[in-house]
Amino acid sequence: MSGYDSNPYVDPVDVNPFQDASVTQVTSGATESMGEFNPFSATEMGNNSDTTIPISAAASSQPAILQTSSEQSARAAATAGQANLIxxxxxxxxxxxxxxxKEQELRNQSAASASNLGTKENNWPPLPKFFPVKPCFYQDFEQDIPEEYRRICKRMYYLWMFHxxxxxxxVLACLAYFxxxxxxxxxxxxxxxxFILFTPVSFICWYRPVYKAFRSDSSFSFFFFFFVFFFQVAVYVxxxxxxxxxxxxxxxxSISVIGSNLAVAVVMMVVAGFFTVNSVLAIFLLKMVHSKYRRTGASFTKAQQEFSHGVLTNRTVQTAATSAATSAAQGAFGRNQAN
Structure with a gap:
């Protein structure tokens, strides 16, 4: 009868689904863990500070963007071109x-030369200081003569010395002949x-003019040199x-003396050979000076202008002209008074 006393509408076993062992274990564990966690505790804050990632480190950890080969080559070419231009x-x-x-040095040298032009002491001929006669000319190839004309000017100086x-x-050969x-x-x-006449005259009349011509590019000095040196070549011949x-x-x-005295003839023939060398060197150097003269741009018109300017500005010439004009005027006035 017990079977008839039970309620047919009630489950024979009262089962609570929330009382399941697996659900109860999970819920109890979550409750315990949530109850123990305190985000404001010192321990949790220390743990979190240890694992904080800086912004720079986070940014650096981002993956790099790969560049293509064409972009790299273009950038390398631009960099190389810029470096080359620099x-x-x-x-x-x-x-x-x-x-x-260099231009400043040349300007300084020109200024120094211009300022010292009137104060340069004569140094030729190189005589001792105790000698009563002092040097008469100033000569300095390195300072006065341009480099392109320096060699030919020195050769002319050596020709004068050989002359x-x-x-x-x-003189010695003629003494032996005598x-x-x-x-x-x-x-x-x-x-x-x-010897006494031609040695200083040749220095003044053809060597110094060619020295001045190369020093100052003077057309008048070139023409004067050519005129005098042409006669010098004739004298050498x-x-x-x-x-x-x-x-x-x-x-x-020399040949006429061979029959009378062979030793004197040999001495005279040596001197004749020296005269021959003088003639050859003079003709050769004359052609060289003429070729240099053609490159300087000198002309006969410039020579006339330089001569006119030099004559008109020369104090001696001006004084002589003034004296001559004064004498002529006084003479004419005297004749008029006499008449």
Whole structure:
């Protein structure tokens, strides 16, 4: 009868689904963990501070964006081109600075030369200080003569020295000739005259003009040199020939002495060879000076202008002209008074 007393509408076993063991375990664990967690506790804050990631570290940890090969090559080419331009600009600036420095040096040298032009002391001929005669000319190839004309100007100076030495040897040869033949005293006397006369005259009349011409690019000095040196070449030829009784130990006189005295003839032939070398060198250097003259732009018109300017500005010429004009005026006035 017990079976009939039970309620048929009630489950025979009262089952609570929330009382399941798995659900109860999960809910109880979550409750315990939530109850223990305190975000404001010192322990939890210390743990969180240890694991904080800075912004920079986070940004650096981002994956890099890969560039394509074309972009890399274009950027490398642009960088190389910019570096090349910078290098070229630096080189140009260095060259410009060097040119400016050289121009400044040239301007300083020109200014120094202009300021010292009137105060330069004569240094030629190089005589001792105790000598009573002082030097008469100033000569400095390095300072006065441009580099392109310096060599030819020095050669002209060496020609003049060789010319002077040849005239001195000619005096000795004519002396030897005079000792063999007393009738040749005229040759010996003329040889002394040629040495005393032609040595300083050649220096003043053709060497100094060519020195001045190369120093100041003077057309007048060039023309004066050509005019005088042409006659000098003619004199060299005459001395080389050796006309008797002209005071020169040339080839004709030297050969005529061979029969009478061989030693004197040899000495005179050596001097004749020196005269020949003088003639050859003079013709050769004359052509060289003429070629240099054509490059300087000198002309006969410039020579006339330089001569006119030099004559008009020369104090001596002005004084002489004034004196002549005054004398002429006084003479004319005197004649008028007499009439």
């Amino acid at each position: 290098k070229q600009q630096e080189e140009l600036e260095k060259k410009a600075a060097e040119l400016e420095r 002077s030495a040849t005239l001195f040897l000619n 000792t063999v033949d007393p009738a040749r005293g005229v040759d010996f006397g003329l040889s002394i005259l040629w 005459i001395q080389t020939v050796g006309i008797p009784s002209w005071g020169n130990s040339g080839w004709i006189v």
